[in-house]
Amino acid sequence: MKKNKLVAMMPVYNEADRYLEQTLEQLTRWVDEIVILDDASTDETANICQQYPKVHLFKNETRLFNQDETIVRSKLWELAVQRNPDWLLAIDADEIFSDRIIDEVGYYINQETYQAISFRLFDFWKSEEFYRVDGAWNPWHRPGSVFLARYHPEWDASWPDNVIHTGRWPLEYRNLKQIYHSDIRIKHFGWANAEDHHQKFLFYSQKDLEQYGKVQPHTKSVMALPNKVKLEEWFERKRSLKDGELVNER
Amino acid sequence: MKDKVGILTSNFYDPSGERLIYGGAERYGYQLTKLLLDLDYEVEWWQVGSGWEQELMDGVMVKSIPVTKSPYETMPDLNYAFLERAADIDYAIYFITFLAYPQVKEKSISLSHGIYWDYPTFDNLINGQQGREEWLRRLKIALTGPEKIVSVDTAFIQWVKATWTGLDHKFNYIPNFVDLEKFNPQNRREVLKEKPIRIIYPRRLTTVRGINETIRVAEVMTSENKDLEFHIVGRGHKDGTEKELMKWASKHERIYYYWQSPERMAQLYKQMDIALIPTKAAEGTSLSCLEAMASGCVVISSHVGGLSDLIFNEYNGLLVKPTAKNLIEAISSLLADPKQARLLSQRGIEVAKTFSMKQWRKNWEAILKEVFN
Incomplete structure (x- = not known):
């Protein structure tokens, strides 16, 4: 049976003291190649990336993400598809899949029925133990996000005209019909450090004003009073399948 | 035209x-x-x-x-x-x-x-x-x-x-x-021979499918019998139900909750011994029941809707009123007599062929x- 090739695409910026190593350590176990676009980091990010043989590292001379996210995303896409993928993974440096993905990714990228796989993303809030569940943060109630999609070289790869929240996939990939919603969970640590919140809030508020003319409710909710924020504790799940075979790893 | x-x-x-x-x-x-x-x-x-x-x-x-x-x-x-x-x-x-x-x-x-x-x-x-x-x-x-x-x-x-x-x-x-090309007993584990013994509930998490009875059965039986493993495999109609089941399963050593695509179920059934289809209402001739049966799982089901068109009690499976007590008794009777269980499995495989x-x-x-x- 033909084994499909999975290429991960990841934008990075000053990730050295964050989750980059943890993310790459795990990704290395289940993707074939990792295409990274370093958005002009000033720390050890590039050196860390180069320690992983599966990584193909590219670098912007000046920082572009804070000016126009679409430029970064579309450039990353172009670089990733040059690696001739069958499937693509769109992931950020602070997102970590549960280890079950290692057991099951082979099925996802070699099946013929679905064009994409969506997952539930859990936003860890001021900690690495608790994720946020109030309003639009609730991972259980919002639709799953597409992280894995089959690559179609024949499709047009145009992007929306956004400076922020541009999305991770070209427009053609946003109306796929056959999406499988996996029960494997993804941890997102972008909000795990409370010290980042105010700065991030200012950045996204500014971008919202540029793009929408007003600050969006989701951006405002970053600074929600503690009594409005609801949290839930992360719980581990057991792994049971390996390449379709049940295993008893506990 | x-x-x-x-x-x-x-x-x-x-x-x-x-x-x-x-x-x-x-x-x-x-x-x-x-x-x-x-x-x-x-x-x-x-x-x-x-x-x-x-x-x-x-x-x-x-x-x-x-x-x-x-x-x-x-x-x-x-x-x-x-x-x-x-x-x-x-x-x-x-x-x-x-x-x-x-x-x-x-x-x-x-x-x-x-x-x-x-x-x-x-x-x-x-x-x-x-x-x-x-x-x-x-x-x-x-x-x-x-x-x-x-x-x-x-x-x-x-x-x-x-x-x-x-x-x-x-x-x-x-x-x-049932698609017999996919759902068949080829390369399956022999029923009730290897440990852990695996029981699957391959249904949606709804009351009419008997999820609450299954939860009770899984808790009671895994606490009493260290050789048993329960796999609850199916999505809920509400996201909150899936969360609750994930949390619940994470607290029990030998109870699993997840879901798989329909394509993957064929492979999963081959690794299961018993399938529970404890429907309480709103049932036709369940695809899950047919697929589990065609794959050689011993099916324990109920006489609701079309299920009694598929299962003849003690011939190609067991039909019980789907209470937790009855389900526990039915599972226990199979565990006590693996030879009979294998016969039910064999006949199930044969009967499933008429639903090709x-x-x-x-x-x-x-x-x-x-x-x-």
Whole structure:
């Protein structure tokens, strides 16, 4: 049976003291190649990336993400598809899949029925133990996000005209019909450090004003009073399948 | 020019048109579409939605009609809009019985997936006892319109026959199918030979499917028998239910909760010993039951809906009233007599062969020929 090739695409910026190593350590176990676009980091990010043989590292001379996210995303896409993928993974440096993905990714990228796989993303809030569940943060109630999609070289790869929240996939990939919603969970640590919140809030508020003319409710909710924020504790799940075979790893 | 078949359903996609629903009825819809295409018909689906159109498979569109009301468990606005707007179709299939109310295309077939009103809270949907009369009136009209009604089980046919004897001639019994190429006992583990012994509940997490009884059984039996493992495999209708089940399973060492795609289930069944199908209501001839049986799992099921068309008690499985106590007893009886369990599994494999996809296609082909000519 033909084994499909999975290429991960990841934008990075000053990730050295964050989750980059943890993310790459795990990704290395289940993707074939990792295409990274370093958005002009000033720390050890590039050196860390180069320690992983599966990584193909590219670098912007000046920082572009804070000016126009679409430029970064579309450039990353172009670089990733040059690696001739069958499937693509769109992931950020602070997102970590549960280890079950290692057991099951082979099925996802070699099946013929679905064009994409969506997952539930859990936003860890001021900690690495608790994720946020109030309003639009609730991972259980919002639709799953597409992280894995089959690559179609024949499709047009145009992007929306956004400076922020541009999305991770070209427009053609946003109306796929056959999406499988996996029960494997993804941890997102972008909000795990409370010290980042105010700065991030200012950045996204500014971008919202540029793009929408007003600050969006989701951006405002970053600074929600503690009594409005609801949290839930992360719980581990057991792994049971390996390449379709049940295993008893506990 | 090809003859065109219009199929009316409520939800093939979710009403936003963004997500394909992939339950048993939708799998049925796929196979029916494939058969119609193989027979050289053109196919078009209609459902509830804001007016979007989606391509289901090459050349097969799903069109949507903005309808929100479903009085007395019927959808007359949807029915009427389909009649008016799908003007270029030659034949119609009403994919759910009640969608044939109040009026149908002249050459039409409707489909019953089984009795769906045999649970206590159904009354709430039809405005209690005073609404029952109106609901029945509408159901009868829905059954009267189409030239033929395909029923996936005999229970629905018997109920209609006993209620309105004159409608008996409308029915064709075509039980559900199992794809034996995928679901078969090749390379399966021998039943009740290896440890851990694995029990699967391959259903949605709903009360009518018996999830609450299964939870109880799993807790009691795994605490008493260290060799047992329970796998609850299926999605909930509510995201919160999935969360609760994940949390619950994470607290029990030998209880697993997850879901898998229908394609992957074939491989999973081969690694299971016993399948629980403890349905309490609203059941036809369950695809899960047929697939588990064809794969060689010993099936413990109930006499609800069409399940007794598939399982003969103590011949090719066990049929019990689905209480936790009865299910525990049934599982224990299998564990105590693996030889008998293997015999039930073997016979299950044989019986499942009579529900082959091939036979199902043949049955449908005959009725399509009869009505659509």
